[in-house]
Amino acid sequence: MNIVAEVEQQLKNEIEAAILKAELASKEEMPEIILETPKEKEHGDYATNMAMQLARIAKKAPKQIAEEIVEQIDTGQASVKKIDIAGPGFINFFMDQSFLTKVVTEINEAKSQYGKSDHGAGKKVQIEFVSANPTGTLHLGHARGAAYGDALANVMEKAGYEVDREYYINDAGNQINLLAKSIEARYFQAVGHDVEMPEDSYRGKDIIELANDLYKEHGNHYVDVTEEERLEAFRQHGLDHLLERIKKDLEEYRVPFDTWFSETSLYETGVIGTVVDQLRENGYVYEQDGATWFKSTDFGDDKDRVLVKQDGTYTYLTPDIAYHQNKIDRGFDELINVWGADHHGYVNRMKAAIQALGNPKDILDIKIVQIVHLYQDGEKVKMSKRTGKAVTMQELIDEVGLDATRYFFIMRSNDSHLDFDMDLATSESNENPVYYVQYAHARICSMLKQAEEKGVDVNAEADVSLLTSEKEIDLLKRLGDYPQVIAEAANKKMPHRIPQYVFELAGDLHSFYNAEKVIDLENAEQTHARIALIKAVRIVIQDALNLIGVHAPEQM
RNA sequence: GUCCCAGUAGCUCAGUAGGAUAGAGCAACAGCCUUCUAAGCUGUGGGUCGGGCGUUCGAAUCGCUCCUGGGACACCA
Secondary structure (H helix, E strand, O other), X not given: OOHHHHHHHHHXXXXXXXXXXXXXXXXXXXXXXXXXXXXXXXXXXXXXXXXXXXXXXXXXXXXXXXXXXXXXXXXXXXXEEEEEEEOOXXXXXXXXXXXXXXXXXXXXXXXXXXXXXXXXXXXXXXXXXXXXXXXXXXXXXXXXXXXXXXXXXXXXXXXXXXXEEEEEEOOOOHHHHHHHHHHHHHHHHHHOOOOOOOOOOOOOHHHHHHHHHHHHHHOOHHHHOOHHHHHHHHHHHHHHHHHHHHHHHHHHOOXXXXXXXXXXXXXXXXXHHHHHHHXXXXXXXXXXXXEEEEOHHHHOOOOOEXXXXXXXXXXXXXHHHHHHHHHHHOOOOEEEEEEEHHHHHHHHHHHXXXXXXXXXXXXXXXXXXXXXXXXXXXXXXXXXXXXXXXXXXXXXXXXXOHHHHHHHHHXXXXXXXXXXXXXXXXXXXXXXXXXXXXXXXXXXXHHHHHHHHOOOOXXXXXXXXXXXXXXXXXXXXXXXXXXXXXXXXXXXXXXXXHHHHHHHHHHHHHHHHHHOOOOXXXXXXXXXXHHHHHHHHHHHXXXXXXXXXXXXXXXX
């Protein structure tokens, strides 16, 4: 456990002991001891609202309860310097902050391990994200989902979960047939035939390229073969190439996956039928109008859903149910799906299916990533999937850069619509949060380099107790918060807490830089202490950026 | 019509296990480079937390209701 958490725990123990000693509540009645960090510095380093919480149990006024608690607290134990009672009954603790300096030593020893916790207790979690159909290249929405899923996975791993990242490849079903037909039409056009695109076909330029490649390689060969042979060849060609392209894009985007799961494999092993049988056995399946229905309304869905169509084929839902059961059978304690906003209507039926198969409701958590709007030159960038003019992930990265793309996608809460300001993302100025944070890192590297050039031993033993100025304390506190920030980002599945945090840490660093001189050849002791401090800051900035897939440059 | 998400400063957004006087960045205004990177720092102004009702010691936060914006509502995937 890190030093800050230790001190907080100790203080909580003291508070609880004091409440028991004052006989305000019994062990059984004891509410959870909540310690918060007040916004106002006059309210101390920590505050607790226990007096208000206990008002009902102890049947006394909060102010009086607060006084009784304070009387019983053993201040010597937990580095408490002063205690105040304020407002409606808050107890404010002013700490002897010398313990904070230990965080520097702790970070410099732990390096990238700092911030780790066992909060997740080794719980096995699977995060399924992106999972774009292999019928085109990845676009904007996928990029946001990829950034979110990857950052969440990293954060949860750091918080002590065992995380598996998976991509579900929808390589079966109608959309793949449509893909084959789309390529076919483009192929005939390449050959020189005047053919119309099929209805609802994929009209992106990637499809044209695929068809042109086929023409270049095979010439007129596919004009004369049977339609069946032609479509099969095009289907396979399209799938292979588009999937390869998706994998390549994600790799460049620094988003790795542990597992690529093929939908087709579900058909091959016959588990889809098994799952339908299971649902029927559990009493949630009926036949009507020649189709097989799932009674999802039993679990709060709007209407019942078709599992097997009149023509005997499955709907999209059915293999997906089998897929989710397969995930559960693989032994994960929790499944997290990251879906685009256009799939949110799907949430209830999937959760219904999970329950109908006898699984606990909470095993599946679906995170919806909201729509992205691009802005350039103050104008909204229009896009349309049908005409194939969607902005692809690759185009966006080419335009604004990888680091900015990832940072911008992750800095906002996933369930809030995102206005992506491309001008801001590419601006090399203090308006741009990515540069602001990266600059803090580069600045530290530069200082360390200068120190070495001036003959300062940057690895010298440092007396961190010398770090007592206001800006230094601010930095120490911020550094101490890091493990808690990670744990919370993981628990609440809110990885946007990370860029928020690192932005604040960068601000503290810049502020410190302007207020204090780090390298002072007249004062070696202080120089060593401050170098130890900025080294710790560098480690945390680096680590936080790493979690969200952004590079920490040594020079800018 | 039903469901989901959102509505907080001029703009983009934090704040979501209920806490004290609601925050940040940008924009506006006023300052700081002979000094470790000014891609930086310091300060000022700026609010009916969409409206209303409720829950309680206390609500941006929880509940109900209405308004606005976006999305989803197939025997498509």
